[in-house]
Amino acid sequence: MSGRVTIRDVAALAGVSAGAVSLALNDRPGVSVPTRERIRAAAEELGWVPSQAARSLARLAPGSDTVGLVITRPARQLGLEPFYMEFISGIQSVLEERSATLLLRLVRDREQEIAVHRTWWRTRRVSGAVLTDLTEADPRIPALAALGMPTVAAGHPGLAGGELAAVWTDDAAAIAEAVRYLALLGHRRIARVGGDPHLGHTAIRTRALAAAAEQLGLEPPRSVPTDFSGQAGARATRMLLASAHRPTAIVYDNDIMAVAGISVAAEFGLHVPADLSLIAWDDSQLCRLTHPALSAMSHDVHGYGALVARTLFDVIEHRGTPAGPAPTPVLVPRGSSAPPAR
Amino acid sequence: MSGRVTIRDVAALAGVSAGAVSLALNDRPGVSVPTRERIRAAAEELGWVPSQAARSLARLAPGSDTVGLVITRPARQLGLEPFYMEFISGIQSVLEERSATLLLRLVRDREQEIAVHRTWWRTRRVSGAVLTDLTEADPRIPALAALGMPTVAAGHPGLAGGELAAVWTDDAAAIAEAVRYLALLGHRRIARVGGDPHLGHTAIRTRALAAAAEQLGLEPPRSVPTDFSGQAGARATRMLLASAHRPTAIVYDNDIMAVAGISVAAEFGLHVPADLSLIAWDDSQLCRLTHPALSAMSHDVHGYGALVARTLFDVIEHRGTPAGPAPTPVLVPRGSSAPPAR
Numbered sequence: 133m134s135g136r137v138t139i140r141d142v143a144a145l146a147g148v149s150a151g152a153v154s155l156a157l158n159d160r161p162g163v164s165v166p167t168r169e170r171i172r173a174a175a176e177e178l179g180w181v182p183s184q185a186a187r188s189l190a191r192l193a194p195g196s197d198t199v200g201l202v203i204t205r206p207a208r209q210l211g212l213e214p215f216y217m218e219f220i221s222g223i224q225s226v227l228e229e230r231s232a233t234l235l236l237r238l239v240r241d242r243e244q245e246i247a248v249h250r251t252w253w254r255t256r257r258v259s260g261a262v263l264t265d266l267t268e269a270d271p272r273i274p275a276l277a278a279l280g281m282p283t284v285a286a287g288h289p290g291l292a293g294g295e296l297a298a299v300w301t302d303d304a305a306a307i308a309e310a311v312r313y314l315a316l317l318g319h320r321r322i323a324r325v326g327g328d329p330h331l332g333h334t335a336i337r338t339r340a341l342a343a344a345a346e347q348l349g350l351e352p353p354r355s356v357p358t359d360f361s362g363q364a365g366a367r368a369t370r371m372l373l374a375s376a377h378r379p380t381a382i383v384y385d386n387d388i389m390a391v392a393g394i395s396v397a398a399e400f401g402l403h404v405p406a407d408l409s410l411i412a413w414d415d416s417q418l419c420r421l422t423h424p425a426l427s428a429m430s431h432d433v434h435g436y437g438a439l440v441a442r443t444l445f446d447v448i449e450h451r452g453t454p455a456g457p458a459p460t461p462v463l464v465p466r467g468s469s470a471p472p473a474r
Numbered sequence: 475m476s477g478r479v480t481i482r483d484v485a486a487l488a489g490v491s492a493g494a495v496s497l498a499l500n501d502r503p504g505v506s507v508p509t510r511e512r513i514r515a516a517a518e519e520l521g522w523v524p525s526q527a528a529r530s531l532a533r534l535a536p537g538s539d540t541v542g543l544v545i546t547r548p549a550r551q552l553g554l555e556p557f558y559m560e561f562i563s564g565i566q567s568v569l570e571e572r573s574a575t576l577l578l579r580l581v582r583d584r585e586q587e588i589a590v591h592r593t594w595w596r597t598r599r600v601s602g603a604v605l606t607d608l609t610e611a612d613p614r615i616p617a618l619a620a621l622g623m624p625t626v627a628a629g630h631p632g633l634a635g636g637e638l639a640a641v642w643t644d645d646a647a648a649i650a651e652a653v654r655y656l657a658l659l660g661h662r663r664i665a666r667v668g669g670d671p672h673l674g675h676t677a678i679r680t681r682a683l684a685a686a687a688e689q690l691g692l693e694p695p696r697s698v699p700t701d702f703s704g705q706a707g708a709r710a711t712r713m714l715l716a717s718a719h720r721p722t723a724i725v726y727d728n729d730i731m732a733v734a735g736i737s738v739a740a741e742f743g744l745h746v747p748a749d750l751s752l753i754a755w756d757d758s759q760l761c762r763l764t765h766p767a768l769s770a771m772s773h774d775v776h777g778y779g780a781l782v783a784r785t786l787f788d789v790i791e792h793r794g795t796p797a798g799p800a801p802t803p804v805l806v807p808r809g810s811s812a813p814p815a816r
Contacts, residue, residue, distance in 0.1 A: 207567035211560035218553035225549035423737040
């Protein structure tokens with residue numbers, strides 16, 4: 133992928149003539165719509181740029197303060213939980229101050245995500261990018277580090293590998309606080325409805341939960357993975373409540389699953405918090421709208437997005453080494469947690 | 475704003491020399507950061523384009539399948555209700571099929587929104603745009619129609635003025651169905667927790683609610699305006715329940731406010747649905763997660779976003795006159811509605 137990509141490279145990948153590529157990319161007639169789309173996709177995949185002159189001119193365009201965000205999740209899932217919209221709204225709050233713009237793209241896999249970042253950067257469509265949903269040994273980290281594009285990884289530096297600026301929340305400390313609180317109330321059998329096990333922060337919480345429970349002499353806690361949706365949270369809660377060793381407290385990895393947990397408890401005829409304590413995560417306004425209101429590990433997701441965006445502008449403008457932790461989520465006890473019955 | 479914008483125009487607006495503009499827009503040293511930002515803002519406001527040659531070259535860049543969305547709402551509010559994220563996820567589902575990108579920008583007012591669209595179109599950063607949150611006599615409609623940019627208005631054609639393609643939901647028919655259903659159950663005193671009264675679709679619902687109630691011989695219904703947040707929905711519900719003429723049924727303009735309504739009913743010691751019936755709107759997964767589950771006017775917001783995006787590509791590719799209604803929201807009765815007590 134080094135060196136200059138030519139029209140011939142694009143033609144070879146798209147399986148057409150160089151002439152067809154020229155027609156398609158110049159928006160001239162003579163190429164069918166599907167072929168034109170294939171050619172454009174090939175050009176994008178290769179990071180093709182019209183010419184050095186065009187690249188220089190593109191730099192002059194106003195509005196070059198554009199930040200790229202590529203998300204590898206199904207479109208449907210994006211609307212399911214409040215986290216992403218709050219995170220994006222936090223980024224936008226900083227962009228708005230600078231009259232800057234967000235370039236937002238959904239893709240199917242990591243390879244496509246890397247290709248999009250590469251094209252955006254080479255064609256100067258963005259001045260920097262935000263990475264989210266870090267996984268262990270994330271292939272995007274070395275790829276984007278090699279690109280030299282200003283990038284901030286929203287995730288633990290252990291996942292960002294020291295190659296990219298990172299802004300993170302201390303998930304391990306937060307879940308340990310939740311477990312200590314429940315143990316102080318007298319709970320001995322705690323379970324968790326977790327998120328996507330492939331995500332780095334989910335794995336961090338799973339390990340920290342087990343470690344905290346062991347340290348406090350609690351039963352080994354069970355973590356059930358989900359896709360973060362309310363429906364999956366309901367299913368996981370049913371599974372936990374139907375088991376022989378029913379937990380007396382459940383910690384959720386977001387808030388919409390905890391809302392679902394309240395309803396499932398009612399299905400089982402259990403009273404919250406007398407029969408079952410529930411702790412939500414992220415603490416969007418949802419937690420204050422249920423009855424009883426949900427105790428939560430409160431995480432200012434909007435502020436987290438804003439910190440990520442400010443850090444990115446620090447990187448773009450070469451202001452020091454700006455990486456650092458966002459505030460650790462804090463426990464906000466409300467009506468859904470209490471000592472266990474008996 | 476007609477004719478070509480020159481560097482001199484930008485310099486005049488920013489209150490600097492033409493030389494400073496040249497330095498700033500060429501990313502060369504010699505201009506302070508605040509001045510450079512002022513110059514960029516001026517260039518953007520005027521829709522300045524580097525040169526005819528640059529404009530032509532920009533057309534050649536891969537990834538020109540970019541759709542613009544400018545939202546005039548506070549960033550905080552964007553994360554508050556599921557509607558926008560579901561709508562954007564629907565748009566993204568269509569963009570993803572085409573490897574296309576969303577250019578997303580938050581602004582403070584309509585004038586700024588128009589300026590951003592004008593710049594994006596003149597600099598060929600987008601091939602089309604989506605307009606949302608239509609108001610009566612919306613100043614964006616004539617401005618964008620004059621621009622000649624492919625645009626789809628997500629709103630009633632009565633608001634889009636016949637100048638732009640429109641995709642809408644029949645809010646009047648939907649709220650009339652909600653009222654007929656409650657009247658059939660025996661309710662005579664219906665209230666509504668509405669949305670932002672400046673928005674066109676809110677006004678359409680308010681008028682249709684009053685007309686339907688009159689036709690059915692019900693008491694004149696009260697509509698309380700809100701900012702669509704759960705907190706405002708809770709406040710509006712408290713106000714209605716504390717009034718001398720307490721309604722026996724409340725219709726909400728979204729679902730998060732209806733979730734808040736369930737909690738407020740519990741605060742007042744009222745049983746849903748025996749003492750109070752509640753109808754939510756939009757019907758995201760939230761409605762199935764409460765206890766009792768919320769009856770709702772079910773609106774496929776994700777599908778609505780997808781239809782808007784498909785319509786926009788029809789306009790961009792000159793395929794007929796693609797405007798038309800999205801499916802009308804349908805009543806989905808669940809556990810929160812029943813005949814009134816007594």
